[in-house]
Amino acid sequence: DKGGWSSFMAKEINEQPEAVANTVRGRIEGDHVVIPELEALGDDVLRGIDRIIIIACGTASYAGQVGAYAIEQWARIPVEVQLSHEFRYRDPVLSDRTMVISVSQSGETMDTLMAVKYAIERGVKTVSVCNTQSATIPRESDAAVYTHAGPEVAVASTKAFIAQITALYLIGLHLGRVRETLAPEDSAAAVAQFETLPEKVREAVETHDQIAQLAHWMADTRSVLFLGRHVGYPIALEGALKLKEIAYIHAEGFAAGELKHGPIALIDHGQPVFVLVPSPRTAPLMHSKIVSNIQEIRARGARVIAVVEKGDTSVLPYADDVIRLPLADALFEPLLQVVPLQWFALELSTAKGLDVDQPRNLAKSVTVE
Numbered sequence: 001d002k003g004g005w006s007s008f009m010a011k012e013i014n015e016q017p018e019a020v021a022n023t024v025r026g027r028i029e030g031d032h033v034v035i036p037e038l039e040a041l042g043d044d045v046l047r048g049i050d051r052i053i054i055i056a057c058g059t060a061s062y063a064g065q066v067g068a069y070a071i072e073q074w075a076r077i078p079v080e081v082q083l084s085h086e087f088r089y090r091d092p093v094l095s096d097r098t099m100v101i102s103v104s105q106s107g108e109t110m111d112t113l114m115a116v117k118y119a120i121e122r123g124v125k126t127v128s129v130c131n132t133q134s135a136t137i138p139r140e141s142d143a144a145v146y147t148h149a150g151p152e153v154a155v156a157s158t159k160a161f162i163a164q165i166t167a168l169y170l171i172g173l174h175l176g177r178v179r180e181t182l183a184p185e186d187s188a189a190a191v192a193q194f195e196t197l198p199e200k201v202r203e204a205v206e207t208h209d210q211i212a213q214l215a216h217w218m219a220d221t222r223s224v225l226f227l228g229r230h231v232g233y234p235i236a237l238e239g240a241l242k243l244k245e246i247a248y249i250h251a252e253g254f255a256a257g258e259l260k261h262g263p264i265a266l267i268d269h270g271q272p273v274f275v276l277v278p279s280p281r282t283a284p285l286m287h288s289k290i291v292s293n294i295q296e297i298r299a300r301g302a303r304v305i306a307v308v309e310k311g312d313t314s315v316l317p318y319a320d321d322v323i324r325l326p327l328a329d330a331l332f333e334p335l336l337q338v339v340p341l342q343w344f345a346l347e348l349s350t351a352k353g354l355d356v357d358q359p360r361n362l363a364k365s366v367t368v369e
């Protein structure tokens with residue numbers, strides 16, 4: 001039941017505040033994150049981990065990339081992200097101190113399941129971040145940290161993505177506490193961010209009307225680029241994937257710093273570029289670098305759509321459109337920035353008369369390798 005929405009995807013974008021709140025619920029004690037399913041693995045095991053590999057496909061892999069920054073920052077463990085279907089072919093270096101965290105909405109993606117089985121055979125601890133109770137991947141894994149986004153019907157993942165980032169952040173905070181790498185004030189600050197996040201995600205959802213206008217004007221667009229830095233980089237990749245999946249538009253995401261090493265050659269008059277601008281308050285250095293990137297592409301004729309935090313006026317002289325989001329700490333901005341990009345893909349798909357929920361050639365869960 002679409003509950004009055006024009007598509008499941010629209011309904012699911014709108015359900016994102018609850019997806020975050022429900023995933024956090026029951027996992028906070030005072031100023032700390034406590035995940036019972038990780039506690040069950042034993043603190044000694046968690047203290048002994050010296051490397052984390054996140055495995056996933058598609059949107060889930062971008063959630064993994066965002067999560068990797070936070071886990072490294074809070075738990076001081078090197079984290080890498082590998083696509084599930086690449087994992088075993090590289091003969092990965094694994095030990096009994098490696099932890100593999102799989103991320104999968106369905107818990108049935110065959111590529112990811114095979115990678116998890118491979119890790120288990122090699123004696124690695126496996127944790128599953130999954131949205132579907134009792135799916136195969138969480139059942140096979142040593143621990144399951146469920147996302148509580150509720151059933152996701154649209155093929156293009158939205159609320160599950162936000163819930164996956166949330167769960168990975170909670171895992172990072174839990175590991176940081178147990179390993180004593182997370183300062184109590186940083187733990188308290190992150191917990192405070194989670195408390196206000198659903199309300200902010202709601203505000204991000206309310207960018208819909210502005211984005212719908214934008215998509216309406218851009219209905220003939222044939223290519224869109226996305227730029228981001230740090231945690232904004234995987235969001236740029238996710239924004240591009242969404243457009244490919246449901247609007248069948250060529251789109252690419254780039255790390256903003258990479259621009260001058262190649263992609264800037266693509267910038268031509270009228271080329272639309274979404275730029276995810278980090279907060280000037282919490283990430284001043286990254287902010288100033290991104291503003292220079294905006295100036296560079298604007299000088300070459302790009303049509304700049306800047307996604308900024310409210311009150312950031314620095315981009316106004318160079319941006320054709322400005323999308324404003326509520327203030328959040330740097331690591332929490334991706335959970336807001338992705339929302340207008342989801343709406344943009346949905347609205348362009350709709351403007352082209354396509355089936356938003358059932359894009360051609362794609363399945364919600366791919367159960368073959």
Ligand code: BG6
Pocket residue numbers: 057058059060103104105106107108109112155156157362363364365366
């Ligand atoms: C793809 C879906 O086939 O699988 C994507 O079309 C999804 O939307 C990806 O992100 C991974 O799926 P899952 O269920 O493992 O998260």
